[in-house]
Amino acid sequence: MRPILLHEDRLFPVDEKTRSIARALYQSVRDLPIISPHGHTDPSWFAKDSNFGNATELLIKPDHYVFRMLYSQGVPLESLGIPRWDGGESETDPRKIWQLLADHYYLFAATPSRMWLDTVFHNVFGMTDMLCSDNAMEYYDHITTELAKPEYKPRALMDRFNIEVIATTEGALDSLPHHSAIKGTGWDKRVITTFRPDDVVDASREDFVANIGKLGEMTGEDSHSWAGYLNALRKRREVFRDHGATATDHGHPTAATADLALQDCQALFDRVLTGKSSAQDQELFRAQMLTELAGMSVEDGMVMQIHPGSFRNHNEALFKKFGRDKGHDIPMQTDYVKSLQPLLNKYGNDPRLNIILFTLDETVYARELAPLAGHYPSLKLGPAWWFHDSPEGMLRFRHQVTETAGFYNTVGFNDDTRAFLSIPARHDVARRIDCRFLAQLVVEHRVSESEAAELAVQLSYKLAKKAYKLG
Amino acid sequence: MRPILLHEDRLFPVDEKTRSIARALYQSVRDLPIISPHGHTDPSWFAKDSNFGNATELLIKPDHYVFRMLYSQGVPLESLGIPRWDGGESETDPRKIWQLLADHYYLFAATPSRMWLDTVFHNVFGMTDMLCSDNAMEYYDHITTELAKPEYKPRALMDRFNIEVIATTEGALDSLPHHSAIKGTGWDKRVITTFRPDDVVDASREDFVANIGKLGEMTGEDSHSWAGYLNALRKRREVFRDHGATATDHGHPTAATADLALQDCQALFDRVLTGKSSAQDQELFRAQMLTELAGMSVEDGMVMQIHPGSFRNHNEALFKKFGRDKGHDIPMQTDYVKSLQPLLNKYGNDPRLNIILFTLDETVYARELAPLAGHYPSLKLGPAWWFHDSPEGMLRFRHQVTETAGFYNTVGFNDDTRAFLSIPARHDVARRIDCRFLAQLVVEHRVSESEAAELAVQLSYKLAKKAYKLG
Amino acid sequence: MRPILLHEDRLFPVDEKTRSIARALYQSVRDLPIISPHGHTDPSWFAKDSNFGNATELLIKPDHYVFRMLYSQGVPLESLGIPRWDGGESETDPRKIWQLLADHYYLFAATPSRMWLDTVFHNVFGMTDMLCSDNAMEYYDHITTELAKPEYKPRALMDRFNIEVIATTEGALDSLPHHSAIKGTGWDKRVITTFRPDDVVDASREDFVANIGKLGEMTGEDSHSWAGYLNALRKRREVFRDHGATATDHGHPTAATADLALQDCQALFDRVLTGKSSAQDQELFRAQMLTELAGMSVEDGMVMQIHPGSFRNHNEALFKKFGRDKGHDIPMQTDYVKSLQPLLNKYGNDPRLNIILFTLDETVYARELAPLAGHYPSLKLGPAWWFHDSPEGMLRFRHQVTETAGFYNTVGFNDDTRAFLSIPARHDVARRIDCRFLAQLVVEHRVSESEAAELAVQLSYKLAKKAYKLG
Incomplete structure (x- = not known):
């Protein structure tokens, strides 16, 4: 019997009783609309609605999950067509x-990349055999041909998906041309931006002073005075909100926050503006800014996402x-308890503040x-993030x-x-796994079936919509 | 079919073979007496044997597991009747x-609080429907009425439980009036005290010098001389032992221990007695005192419990x-290997010493x-502690x-x-989970059924009695 | 029914569908030859091929997994015949x-030692009852008698196993007499050495300067000049390779690496050669040497194994x-991300370098x-190491x-x-557990049966052979 590319019961537990409950829960949420409140798609796709290019351009070259695995097994990035900064050939x-x-698809056995790709191949392009050396060109041609059809344009796919x-x-400095282009077309309700000010907050960047x-x-x-700088951020937030943004995002190396006196803020800002500040000052500035940005969220209601813990660009030669973003960012140990206390002491009890915390260090979950x-x-x-x-x-x-946070403190x-x-x-993977988790709670008599049914909808749809104020 | 409030197979694994073994093991230990060698009940309950108050006084207001979850979802503590320190109203x-x-009971789905409360509702008060908005007053009235009956007095419940x-x-400064009151009545064998000297060991407390x-x-x-202070502790330990204590308890922020020379101890003690010592000195003093207290345990045989790793009172405004104790203590990363070495180098091989270690940082288990x-x-x-x-x-x-410590190095x-x-x-939760764990070992042929039967009794009853010298 | 000492389905999951797949995968790899590319057996066994001594000498006294558990429960090491350094009696x-x-065999319930010993008792010596106080002498006599037979000589066991x-x-200073003795006999293909230079790299050792x-x-x-010292290491590596070595091994306390300028290397080497260097200098020297040794691996192709994270000899009195090696080495928290970066920046992208990383700190896996x-x-x-x-x-x-590294980045x-x-x-335990893991992936439709079959062979045999260049 030929192996099935995508089994309808994939990711469900093998026990029949649990599987049947998981399957029923999943059936009830499978077709709920997708809320995608945090991501990195290109807004020009939705503004221009042009067809995508070929299979390789769309599915390999932008996916660092894919090429990092190939690179780890000795496939040079040049041979994968990754463009070089140094002018060399690819x-x-x-x-x-x-x-x-x-040829290397076997490397992905049991990885999420494999499941995502197989699902795309099967559900989007109708493939039924697993990708392998022999059918590679057949795959390539079929996908590339399909991509040229009208039903594969971005907006058509938004509907189909x-x-x-x-x-x-x-x-923060993006002029949001693509979001402006769809403004008033109705698509501005479906494609929104998110305010990510790392470029004007992280003084370790080479372009910080220019930014x-x-x-x-x-x-x-006057963005060189502390008050003017903060006002400038407030204005940019307003522009982003005007282009649909309900949230901000902050990708600092750590979760450090600070609550300095006003004169210390100005002095610190002056030091980082020299472009020659110490690593400690840069860290302190990011820390102070998380607290400032939380204060702005209290004012304007934007939901604040904090994504710390990645050691960016670990491989200097590469x-x-x-x-950047070539598969060599590595997670680090990350503290939240002491780091977040200054911010939380200032704003943590304010009902107007909404912070969503992410981590790459699973030891902090419990x-x-x-x-x-x-x-x-x-x-x-x-939710569980990245790796x-x-x-x-x-x-x-x-x-x-x-057991400690419940379901309703997740998003x-x-x-x-x-x-x-x-x-x-x-x-789909998230919905399957959440239904699986709920099914286990049901068969172990830890939640009732009716509670599980409501929770499945919450985890698949309602909680995201509420947490990101998209409702 | 109406959901059952409390299923008799709750927490057992779904697989029938494993579940039947877990159930059989559980049946063999379910009715064993409860050994409760570490807890925070009020000794006056057992000395005075008065009825408890209403459902809210007994089941909500003292339970920070309950009100922390409500608070996290926006319910003010004032509205839950938590008394205010600052004179405000509740x-x-x-x-x-x-x-x-x-109204918020759905938040507790899949939390231990939910299982504990449901078990109390069902087993102690005979409720059969899950608590919800509609039956709240029925619940309240029934529980409050029951609590007024003689069979709900503390001693009657001790027997029933x-x-x-x-x-x-x-x-350390408690005069133990309630334990004195039951002395010689027979109840002094069932209700014993534990010596917790944090109030006279932790120099970061505002009341330390007065204490x-x-x-x-x-x-x-002469408690202001090092030798006199240690002798005073020895005398208090003797009084506690005379009121049934077999154990001490130490809730330091870290597991740090030290082994200073005698003259350094006196000098350090002098510094912390000023009431103006540095955080480092306070930490070093706690560290030295853990070692001193271990030495006293070697002398007098009291079992030493070490409970480190909680960042107390994280939310300063709250x-x-x-x-204190309002649900805002947060676990921290905790080291044991380097921290305990000074104490262990001094006393760790002494067969008279018995230390029981707890942790809030699960990364240290294995x-x-x-x-x-x-x-x-x-x-x-x-055992697994707190969160x-x-x-x-x-x-x-x-x-x-x-796999590394076996069962017999647990308590x-x-x-x-x-x-x-x-x-x-x-x-009951602990017995079910231990039987579940043992059943899995049996079906995977890692322990025999007869071994599992003995281990179930050890984990439910014998090990606690032996470890705390209660036999 | 008498409990079976060793069940043929041990360690397989209880679910029948999964168990049957696990069993089938296991059957396909159970009899594959054993590749043992990293271990601590005594090469004289294979050179001299003499019979082993009695059951106690062979199975208890060298096994710190066994006597550490007995010691933890109050059995003095003297009573187990562990020889004393201080001249006392054992x-x-x-x-x-x-x-x-x-008498204490029950302590090992559910530990790997118990499964290893039971497997030796059953498979090597034919025992069928579990070891207990009553049959102890019967066990001892039977094993000791068997050990004297020709079929229990080391080379016969190599074949049987x-x-x-x-x-x-x-x-590094070992003259490799036993490997020399088998040189040219054919056994030199089966018994090879590994180069472990900690004795000439770790300046915290008392014998470092003499070494x-x-x-x-x-x-x-001229091993007292930096260049001469490095050349001397190169020469020793060559001798080891001539005695079969394909790998080196490095048991540093941490994974720290460094990449100092040449003149700093010489100066640091001079300081550690005084025998009075600081702990920081010793750590920096080990760090620099890992990078130097990686450079030698690039040159000569030896596979580099890094085993950090053990706090050696935690119990000073013992x-x-x-x-050493008496069961009181304790794992420590270990960083890899920052620690390895200097080495990786220098050599991490070189296709000639092969490093195998181990850890005692499971928090770093994901x-x-x-x-x-x-x-x-x-x-x-x-693979998962030690504890x-x-x-x-x-x-x-x-x-x-x-999910992040796949199977082919493991060895x-x-x-x-x-x-x-x-x-x-x-x-056998490793093969059973890997087949169990693969079987779960199959029943959850995450890998196909044919993929699992190939992966079982890879994990049991092929990957080790390839990673250690033994094929």
Whole structure:
């Protein structure tokens, strides 16, 4: 018997009683609309609604989950067509690159990339055999041909995927041309932006000083004074809200926060504006800014997402050759208890504040995050993130978080991806795993079937909509 | 079909073979007497044997597991009747407070609080429907009426709950009036105290200097000299032993221990007695005192419990308004390997020393605690504690500890609670989970059925009695 | 019914569908030859091929897993015949010692030691009843009698155990007499050495300065100059390779690496050569040397194993009395992300480098090791190690590593043991657990049956052979 590319019971537990409950719960949420409140798709796709390119351009070259695995097994990034920063050559034949993926597809056994890709191949393109060396060109041609059809344009796929709303992520200095283009068309309700000010908050960036200058120009504020800088941020937030944003996002290396006196803020800002500040000052500035930004969220109601804990660009040689986001960001141990206290002491009890915490360090689920979210009214927990956005990672999240934080201090799933075609696959994995977790609670008589039915809808749809104020 | 409030197979695994073994093991230990060697019930209950008040007074207001969850979802503590330190007002109508719990009872799905409360409702008060908004007043009236009956007095409940012995916890300066009152009545065998000297050891407390003065008055020792202070502690330990204590308890922020030279001890003691010592000195003093107290345990045979790792009163605004123990203690990362070495180097091989270690940081189970307890004859491991005293937490404890430390370096269950009515429910969860764990070992042919039967009794009853010298 | 000492389905999951798949996978790999690429057996056994001594000498006295558990429960090491460094007496009667093990055998319930010993008793010696106080002497006599037979000589057991190749581990100064003795006999293909230079790299050792002198004598290099010292190491590596070595091994306390300028290396080397260097200098020297040794691996192709994270000789009193490797090494928290970066920045992208990482700190599996190995072509992950070389530990490893690193960035199993008779038992546990893990993936439709079949062979045999360049 030929192996099935995608089994309808995938990810459900083997026990028949549990599986049948998981299956029933899943049936009840499978077709709910997708809320995608945090991600990295390109807004121009939805504004221009042009067809995507070939299979390789769409499915390999932007997906660092895919090429990091190939690289770890000795496949040079050049041969995968990853463009070089240093002017060197990279493979340009998309067929050769696709063949390389097919030849190494066995490496992905039991990884989430494999499940996402198989789901895309099967559900979006109708493939039924597993990708392998022999059928690589058949796959490539079929996918590339399909992509050229009208029903594969971005907006058609938004409908086919039943995506109710999708948030992109833009830097503070982005003029939001694509969101402006759809303004008033109705699509502005479905495609919204998110305010990510790392470019004007993280003084360790080479472009930080220049960015502060641009911030002043864009807003008409004196962005080199502490008060003017904060006002400029407030104005940018307003522009983002005017383009649909309900949330902000902050990708600092740590979760450090601070609450300095006003004169210390100005002095610190002056030091980082020199462009020659110490690493400690840069860290303190990011810490102070998280607290300032929380204060702005109290004012304007934007939901604040904190995503700490990634050691960016660990591989310096690769960074020089290929740049950022090439699969060499590595998670680090991350503290939340002491780090967040200054911010929480200032705003943590304010009912107007909504912070969603993420982590790459699973040791904090039961030890720090669940106890914090199970106490502070301003805190909720984002889903298992990045390396942990996987069946096992999601199960660990629920098993370690639920007993202390419950379900209602979590915010449903978000896909955090630039791989547009994989969005339904990712939400499908989350829905299957949550239904599996709930089914286990039912058969062990820890929640009733009717509670589980309501919780399945909450975890798949309602909690995300409420937490991100999208309702 | 109406959901059952409490299923007789709750917490057992779904597989029929495993479940039937778990059920059989559980049947063999379900009715064993309860040993409660560590907890926080009020000794006056057992001395005075008065009826408890209403449902709200007994089941909500003292239970920070309950009100922390409500607070995290926006319910103000004032509205739950939590008394304010700052003189502000709190809700006084117990019915309104009970209705609030009922309205938010869905938040507790899959939490241990839910299972404990349901078990109390069902087993102690005979309720059969789940608490909800509609039946809240019916619940309140029924429970409050029952509580007024003679069979709900504390001693009657001690018998009904089959509690063989219960330990309360008192500070070093407590004059133990309630334990004195029951002395010689027979109840002094069932209700014993525990010596918790944090009030005269932790120099970071505002009342530390005053407490040292009181310690001198109570004991007739010069408590401001190092030798006199230690002698005073010895005398208080003797008084506690005379009121049934077999154990001491130490709730330091970390597990740090030290072994200073005598003259350094005196100098350090002088510094902390000024009331203006540094945080480092306070930490070093606590560290030195753990070692001193271990030495006293070697002398007098009291079992030493070490409970480190809680960041107390994380929410400063809430602390100012409502005080301690209001659900805002958060676990921290905790080291044991380096921290305990000074104490262990001095006393760790002494067969007269018995230390029971607890943790809020589960990462140390397999990495530090099991290897330490699997080597040092003086060390044993307390059960999964506080946030981890839950079905998943207990399973993680057994899965991560057993292979290196075995079962006999653990000490059975303790409930660590002030919620008297929930004690049988808590021990019931522990017995079910341990039987479940053992059943899995049996069906996977890792222990025999006869071994599992003996281990079930050890984990439910014998190990606690032996470890706490209660036999 | 009498309990069976060793059930044929042990360690398989209870669910019938999963168990039957696990069993089938296991049947397909059970009889594959054993590759034992990392361990601590005594090479003289294979060179001299003499019979082993009695049951106690072979099975208790060298096994610190066994006597650490007995010691933790109050059995003095003297009574187990562990020789004393301080000249004190130890029990000499092997029968008395064996009886002590039997009397305390219940302590090992659900530990890997119990499964290894039972497997040795059953599979090697044909015992069918569990060891207990009553049958202790029967056990002792039977095993001791068997051990004297020709078929229990080391080489006969190598054949019986189907060990294709076994690597021992020797210090840099070892003259490798036993490996020399088998050179050219054919056995040199099956018994190879491993280069472990901790004795000439770790400047915290009392014998470090003397060892550097010996290194110079052995190699004819000026081992007190930086260049001469490095050349001497190169020469020793060559000798080891000439005795079969394909790998090196490094047991540093941490994973720290460094990349100093040449003149700083010489200066640091001069400081540690004084024998009075600071702990920081010693750590920095080990760190620099890991990078130097990686550079030598690039040159000569030897596979580099890094085993950090053990706090050696935690119990100082016991260390003075009984010495090293007596069950009191305790794992510590260990960082890899920042620690390895200097080495990886220098050599991490070189296709000629092969590093195998081990850990005693399971928190790094999903957070650090899988992301590192899933990116760097030079990194692979060793199996669950030491305290985690157990059914639960192996499952945690696969569950936490696979989704990010896949299977092909791991290297199969190694037994890391000096307990020769237990080697088949240990590989058997690993094969059973890996087949169990794969079977779960199959029934949850996460890998196909044919993929699982190939992966079972990879994990049991092929990956180890390839990773250690033994094929």
